[in-house]
Amino acid sequence: MFRPLLIENLHVAYGKAEVLFGVDMEIHPGRITCLLGANGSGKSTLIRAILGLTPPCGGSIVFDGLEISGLPPHKVVARGIACIPEGRKVFPKMTVEENLRMGAYQNASASRTRENMARVYEIFPRLKERRDQLAGTMSGGEQAMVSIGRGLMGSPRLLIIDEPSLGLSPALVSENFRIIRRINEAGTAVFLVEQNVRQTLSIAHYGYVLSQGKLLAGGTPNELSNDAEVRRAYFG
Ligand SMILES: Nc1ncnc2c1ncn2[C@@H]1O[C@H](COP(=O)(O)OP(=O)(O)OP(=O)(O)O)[C@@H](O)[C@H]1O
Numbered sequence: 001m002f003r004p005l006l007i008e009n010l011h012v013a014y015g016k017a018e019v020l021f022g023v024d025m026e027i028h029p030g031r032i033t034c035l036l037g038a039n040g041s042g043k044s045t046l047i048r049a050i051l052g053l054t055p056p057c058g059g060s061i062v063f064d065g066l067e068i069s070g071l072p073p074h075k076v077v078a079r080g081i082a083c084i085p086e087g088r089k090v091f092p093k094m095t096v097e098e099n100l101r102m103g104a105y106q107n108a109s110a111s112r113t114r115e116n117m118a119r120v121y122e123i124f125p126r127l128k129e130r131r132d133q134l135a136g137t138m139s140g141g142e143q144a145m146v147s148i149g150r151g152l153m154g155s156p157r158l159l160i161i162d163e164p165s166l167g168l169s170p171a172l173v174s175e176n177f178r179i180i181r182r183i184n185e186a187g188t189a190v191f192l193v194e195q196n197v198r199q200t201l202s203i204a205h206y207g208y209v210l211s212q213g214k215l216l217a218g219g220t221p222n223e224l225s226n227d228a229e230v231r232r233a234y235f236g
Pocket residue numbers: 014017019037038039040041042043044045046086
């Protein structure tokens with residue numbers, strides 16, 4: 001468990017081009033919190049700011065009581081935040097198991113790594129069957145499993161996932177959502193960035209909508225689906 005991740009008045013810019021204009025957000029333990037928003041609205045930028053990849057130019061990000069904005073990425077990760085980036089890149093010339101090992105902390109004990117590996121194989125039996133196959137030869141959906149599995153190898157307290165359903169068939173998208181729910185039910189908080197509004201709202205406990213770098217709305221899935229502005233933007 002952790003004390004909530006609190007984002008306050010977050011401003012992020014690339015050079016002179018400001019992309020996030022004062023965003024406030026809370027990510028709580030135990031929950032799936034989702035972030036919806038059109039292409040280019042700043043979703044991945046917000047993740048980059050949390051991870052320390054693009055340091056904010058204003059505002060604060062507090063995780064578990066500690067200010068993390070401005071920390072380098074490895075220090076953020078060491079505090080228990082893992083991210084599965086957009087495009088879910090795997091190391092193509094490494095086997096499935098080697099890919100998973102890359103997600104373990106460098107200083108994790110061998111027994112801890114074995115435990116986490118067993119947990120990942122329990123969630124994804126397909127990966128266990130194909131542990132010695134080169135990741136680059138796995139199907140798109142299987143590669144998605146590898147990247148989620150790698151994110152779980154560090155047993156994070158908060159798992160951030162950027163658009164996991166991009167480019168997957170409808171059946172695999174549904175499978176992905178089932179897996180994300182299972183990971184959350186087993187105790188990991190999830191911050192899910194998605195464009196698949198209906199399925200995302202069906203598994204999230206709380207959500208935010210970003211529009212051109214500003215929050216358009218925040219609320220429970222029920223509140224968001226009944227919000228007039230959100231409806232206009234997403235449900236026609
Ligand atoms: N490294 C960068 N340098 C300059 N501008 C950038 C950079 N990365 C992103 N941007 C710009 O910032 C804005 C927000 O991009 P971001 O990737 O955060 O959007 P997004 O909501 O994740 O979009 P998508 O749904 O397409 O992934 C866009 O206008 C984008 O062109």
